[in-house]
Amino acid sequence: MEPLRAVATVGLSINGIISSQFQKPMTDDYKLVQRIAEGDRKAFLSLYDRYAAKVHGLSLRMLRDPHSAEEVTQDAFMRLWTRAETYRANQGSLLGWLLTITRRLAIDRMRQESRRIQPSLSIDEDWLKIPDPGSETEESRWRSLFFALRDLPIQQRLTIELAYYQGLSQTQIAEAMGVPLGTVKTRTRLGMEKLRQAMRENAYQSDRSEIGERGVG
Amino acid sequence: MSDHSKEIEALLPEYVLGTIPAEQRAFIEEHLESCDNCRIILEELLEVEQGLLHLAQPVEPPAYAKARLMAAIAAESESTQWVDRLLRLPFARIGAIAIVLLLIVTNVVLLNQTITLQDQIESLSRKQETNQTALALASNPNSQVAELQGDQVGGTFVYDPGVSVAVVFVWGLEALPSNQVYQSWLISPDGARTSAGLVEANPASNFVTFTVESSRPLSDFVGFGVTVEPAGGSPAPTGAKVLGVDF
């Protein structure tokens, strides 16, 4: 009896949806969400194919465990399926809405599992993705933030990452890093202020993308 | 700008990151109502907060995660319709109840370890409980997922090789004229095709879930396909293939 194998690798793309995902304007997302609210599973699959990797990437980044991350990814898309009618286009992009839900679910899960007790205190560069400058959708907006975060003093960056991606309170961060609470608050403030300025001025974007292009060429 | 602005500005980063204590939160929100300057800073910080969500490296979830999700929404929709008919309430108010029901059903199926998985799946399938069969299969760690490929049509074929039942999710099947029908086939190593049943397209959603049953374990087969056949079906495939997968 010949066992069946390797079937899960047959292909990820359905009808080429993935390859065109970043060209889709946001209005298209909104139409799909309206169809999902009416129970249209094909519309749901289109959005799943378009955004599952982004949602799962964030889940994995936060939970650092494939099994938990898969469940959070599934829960986030179940929310999209059952709560699509609550999404409003003026709340921002659908992807932003989905990622916000994902983060909340991931933090709930960390708290349930009490895994905050062992926060990761190292900076892992692999989880960061340089947003694509050529993208016509919202992705390019985050380029300056990417470079600003990467260039933060490491303690400021770690403080922000522990709070945002691992859901730690300032007191817990102070304990984890072995520094006074006041220091954590100062690092948070200084770091976030730099990120805000970077987004505001978009100065990093032009400077760095030139360096990046020279580096590649 | 009021007297508190410097103090509030210093707290806004924590406010945005969600680490602020509740009493300070109320203090900030009260101030924001009357201070344009702090509100602008808040909006910029919220932009940073949104951006942090987008920086994670995308990672495709495994194919079985998609099959499991589709099984869950298929079951969720079916229970929704069922409860809907029963209680005659609008769809939106039913969602929460339906999920609870789904979870109960799923847990009963999963936790009942006294009979074998094969028995569970085959008995569910005999009772035509497609979605519960799907859930049982999709939640089973031995299950495999084959992605069905076609032109403008796709799907997943979820099965455990040792079991003779599979659940198939297909999207994109167009309705056929009344003299034609979709028929599914299991393909043996010698190329022989065994009918696995007729498939009815669903013009409302373009989405179909059905179970495939065989007299033999699915590991006896090397592939699966769907063709267009004359109404009533054929003993062997004669028409165009719309979907297929080699295991």
Ligand SMILES: [Zn+2]
């Ligand atoms: Zn103010």
